[in-house]
Amino acid sequence: MARPLSAPRGTRDLLPEDAPAWERMEAIARDLSRRYAFDRIDIPLFERVELFARGLGESSDAVEKEMFRVSGASGSEEERAEWALRPEPTAGIVRAYVEHGLHVRPGPLRLWMLGPMFRYDRPQAGRYRQFSQWDVEVIGDPGPMVDVELIELAHRFFAEAGIRDTVAHVNSIGDAACRPGYRAALVAYFGAHEHQLSEDSRRRLHVNPLRVLDDRLLDPELAAGAPRSVDHLCTSCTEHFATVRDLLDSLGLPYVVDHRLVRGLDYYTRTTFEFFVAGREGQQHALAGGGRYDGLAELLGGRPTPGIGFGLGIDRAVLAAAEQGESPGPQEALVVVVSARTDALEPRLRVGAALREAGLRVRIDGSARKLGRQLESAARLGARWAVIVGEELDRGDVVVRDLQSREQRAVPLATAPELLKQSA
Ligand code: AMP
Numbered sequence: 001m002a003r004p005l006s007a008p009r010g011t012r013d014l015l016p017e018d019a020p021a022w023e024r025m026e027a028i029a030r031d032l033s034r035r036y037a038f039d040r041i042d043i044p045l046f047e048r049v050e051l052f053a054r055g056l057g058e059s060s061d062a063v064e065k066e067m068f069r070v071s072g073a074s075g076s077e078e079e080r081a082e083w084a085l086r087p088e089p090t091a092g093i094v095r096a097y098v099e100h101g102l103h104v105r106p107g108p109l110r111l112w113m114l115g116p117m118f119r120y121d122r123p124q125a126g127r128y129r130q131f132s133q134w135d136v137e138v139i140g141d142p143g144p145m146v147d148v149e150l151i152e153l154a155h156r157f158f159a160e161a162g163i164r165d166t167v168a169h170v171n172s173i174g175d176a177a178c179r180p181g182y183r184a185a186l187v188a189y190f191g192a193h194e195h196q197l198s199e200d201s202r203r204r205l206h207v208n209p210l211r212v213l214d215d216r217l218l219d220p221e222l223a224a225g226a227p228r229s230v231d232h233l234c235t236s237c238t239e240h241f242a243t244v245r246d247l248l249d250s251l252g253l254p255y256v257v258d259h260r261l262v263r264g265l266d267y268y269t270r271t272t273f274e275f276f277v278a279g280r281e282g283q284q285h286a287l288a289g290g291g292r293y294d295g296l297a298e299l300l301g302g303r304p305t306p307g308i309g310f311g312l313g314i315d316r317a318v319l320a321a322a323e324q325g326e327s328p329g330p331q332e333a334l335v336v337v338v339s340a341r342t343d344a345l346e347p348r349l350r351v352g353a354a355l356r357e358a359g360l361r362v363r364i365d366g367s368a369r370k371l372g373r374q375l376e377s378a379a380r381l382g383a384r385w386a387v388i389v390g391e392e393l394d395r396g397d398v399v400v401r402d403l404q405s406r407e408q409r410a411v412p413l414a415t416a417p418e419l420l421k422q423s424a
Contacts, residue, residue: 290308
């Protein structure tokens with residue numbers, strides 16, 4: 001026998017028994033996208049490495065360490081080096097925005113998508129190499145109201161998913177006017193403590209000193225004494241952030257200001273935020289993350305356009321809901337069409353089709369086994385009902401059997417769906 005193969009490290013198969021929990025999260029995401037008036041966008045699973053290098057920044061973990069390069073089966077070395085699986089969706093969405101000239105449409109644009117992202121990170125619980133995100137983006141809106149609208153939206157997602165005690169960590173990391181001053185303050189501070197920094201942080205200190213703050217290895221005392229971005233904001237960024245906090249307060253949305261929350265990517269400006277379950281606030285437990293990226297469109301060759309969005313991890317939402325005892329609820333009732341007549345294949349298909357047309361969830365037993373066997377296997381499949389196709393069909397009737405009470409009666413095929421739906 002050939003040696004069985006396993007799924008690549010850091011990936012997972014979604015087995016049928018896992019699917020209801022996933023579908024529930026996806027359904028909530030789709031429904032909220034609709035209610036908050038977002039339009040769907042889809043972008044390729046892979047893009048040019050250059051897009052991520054420019055958009056996310058060369059020194060971001062996503063580009064520096066976690067890029068999932070696509071190596072095609074053929075093609076030149078050069079061509080193969082050009083592509084990477086998307087580590088996050090914002091760069092691709094803004095690329096599409098610029099490429100298709102979407103700025104001419106009535107704005108702001110509100111876009112959503114759902115799909116897999118790829119990061120070549122060390123796999124561990126809750127951190128995968130392929131994971132799924134629900135993502136929303138608002139392009140062309142400078143805020144601050146929309147910043148809070150998105151935080152409220154993420155809170156609502158968790159509430160509807162049955163994930164309790166979520167808290168938003170928020171911060172403002174300034175803009176092109178005030179960030180340079182803040183960077184200089186960080187370089188001065190961490191420069192004076194360089195020997196206490198990890199190798200990564202020492203290297204990044206002069207490229208992107210903000211990243212030093214989200215180094216997992218950073219000494220907590222050193223972090224606590226570090227300059228805070230809120231103390232370096234220009235007037236307009238200060239006002240923006242004050243309004244964001246005021247609105248969060250007046251809506252009663254749980255949040256804390258987290259001075260270390262700089263987000264890992266270069267494109268963020270002003271408002272940044274991440275979501276956690278209170279008390280489980282380590283990076284690896286983040287349920288969602290996002291922020292404002294007012295400079296990104298320009299960086300990707302478009303005109304200056306403000307934008308803001310977040311990505312919410314479906315895998316982690318499923319885990320968090322399960323940890324809190326939330327279950328996806330009962331499955332829709334199953335109907336199995338059976339028949340004692342081995343010559344009745346066409347009638348079985350016809351009856352099955354009629355029930356499906358009426359919206360029921362239907363399997364058809366196509367076997368020549370005895371009727372009793374067919375009913376047993378329907379029960380084993382978890383079916384609630386069997387619809388028995390026999391001679392009665394000549395009069396337009398089928399026999400509906402309740403697989404729990406074992407009661408059965410003949411009813412017209414035309415009214416069977418009503419009966420099956422009523423008592424599902
Ligand atoms: P990020 O852009 O890294 O903040 O990612 C946004 C959200 O996606 C996070 O808050 C997580 O919920 C989820 N996420 C990020 N990376 C992973 C990963 N490697 N495995 C599973 N979920 C992830």
